[in-house]
Amino acid sequence: MRNDILNIKNCKRIAVMGGTFDPIHYGHLVAAETVRQELDIDKVIFIPTGRPPHKINSRLASDEHRYLMTVLAVVTNPHFDVSRTEIDRPGTTYTIDTIRELRKKCSDDTELFFITGADAINQILTWKDPEVLLKLCHFVAVTRPDSSTVKFTENVKYYKEKFGADITMLEIPALAISSTDIRKRVFENKTIKYLLPESVEQYIINNSLYTDDTGKKTYNTDLINKKLRHALTEQRYLHTQGVAEMAVRLAGIYNEDKDKARVAALLHDCAKCIENDESLRLCREYGVPLDEVLLAQPDLCHSFLGEKVAENDYDISDKDILSAIKYHTTGHAAMTMLEKIIFIADYIEFGRKNFDGLEETRNTAYEDIDKAVYMCLKQTIDFNRKKGRLIHFLSLEALNYYSNIIEKGDKT
Ligand SMILES: [Fe+2]
Ligand SMILES: [Fe+2]
Numbered sequence: 001m002r003n004d005i006l007n008i009k010n011c012k013r014i015a016v017m018g019g020t021f022d023p024i025h026y027g028h029l030v031a032a033e034t035v036r037q038e039l040d041i042d043k044v045i046f047i048p049t050g051r052p053p054h055k056i057n058s059r060l061a062s063d064e065h066r067y068l069m070t071v072l073a074v075v076t077n078p079h080f081d082v083s084r085t086e087i088d089r090p091g092t093t094y095t096i097d098t099i100r101e102l103r104k105k106c107s108d109d110t111e112l113f114f115i116t117g118a119d120a121i122n123q124i125l126t127w128k129d130p131e132v133l134l135k136l137c138h139f140v141a142v143t144r145p146d147s148s149t150v151k152f153t154e155n156v157k158y159y160k161e162k163f164g165a166d167i168t169m170l171e172i173p174a175l176a177i178s179s180t181d182i183r184k185r186v187f188e189n190k191t192i193k194y195l196l197p198e199s200v201e202q203y204i205i206n207n208s209l210y211t212d213d214t215g216k217k218t219y220n221t222d223l224i225n226k227k228l229r230h231a232l233t234e235q236r237y238l239h240t241q242g243v244a245e246m247a248v249r250l251a252g253i254y255n256e257d258k259d260k261a262r263v264a265a266l267l268h269d270c271a272k273c274i275e276n277d278e279s280l281r282l283c284r285e286y287g288v289p290l291d292e293v294l295l296a297q298p299d300l301c302h303s304f305l306g307e308k309v310a311e312n313d314y315d316i317s318d319k320d321i322l323s324a325i326k327y328h329t330t331g332h333a334a335m336t337m338l339e340k341i342i343f344i345a346d347y348i349e350f351g352r353k354n355f356d357g358l359e360e361t362r363n364t365a366y367e368d369i370d371k372a373v374y375m376c377l378k379q380t381i382d383f384n385r386k387k388g389r390l391i392h393f394l395s396l397e398a399l400n401y402y403s404n405i406i407e408k409g410d411k412t
Contacts, residue, residue: 046081116142
């Protein structure tokens, strides 16, 4: 363990917890903690296994990611530690080599334990030097409650008689959590909260682990639509689908990410069907600043609140998508391309009832997006003024900004 600074001095009972930890989750942690307490272990050392480089693809995390996730997961437990020994060892990794290395670092009277699954125990004769391994350390087989133990019990008896092995079995309900399932959930953009420590969840998000081959996040639009059907009226739901179609079309024209455009469009009105009183209450709860225009016209809140709802109820963390939702009603000066796309798509989607200037704005949108933004702003502000409504300062700033751009042809 040349690269490790393990604190195992004075430890008389040390357990090794091996695994790919791709990613580490509460099942592993609960198993390790249970073994520690039941068998009076001083230190549990988590050892992420090495993996041949050719086995790495974007659906699996690299050695370094797995090591760092394990470090994050165990940092709060003074009885846990992580070793790099297997990921730093060149060539094929064998448990016997790891245990021998560890043995050299401990005093003679230190007892070693190896924690593994019951399935692995059944396979142990296929490992390198199994008879030596079974003598060098005690084995602890952790199982989930529903697994069959018939074969395991037979094997344990055989290993005891033949090699003098010492094997304990412990049932760990939390082992129903699986790394495979967590990877699948991330890939399908489903929540992984409460399956693993928050720090590991954040690490996975920040590093775009377990996404598709390009490392790009994929969105589960089926699930988004299912939720939207409950949150919106039928009419609003259909409008949302129309905005999504238009947003993807505009994203194609202006080289914007089509997946992001679709998701932002689907969610742009996610808070639209919340009653005014509830909407104001939620704004206060989420800390959305309520200015006098929003207080006087609470229906305008839905875009600012929509950002928070998308983040909290639909698990959207992408800043571009969130800001496109946030500003889809007011707009603002110097909008991003995605913000402009959602702002315009909302206005010109094919489900909109025809009104003066709609067709012209639609055609402009396909050719000059800034001019189309200006047209949308101008028409909306004029319409609202006629109705005696207050105009939000962000819209006025945007109108000023885009009118200057159009007049001066200054698109910096
Ligand atoms: Fe809206
Ligand atoms: Fe809308």
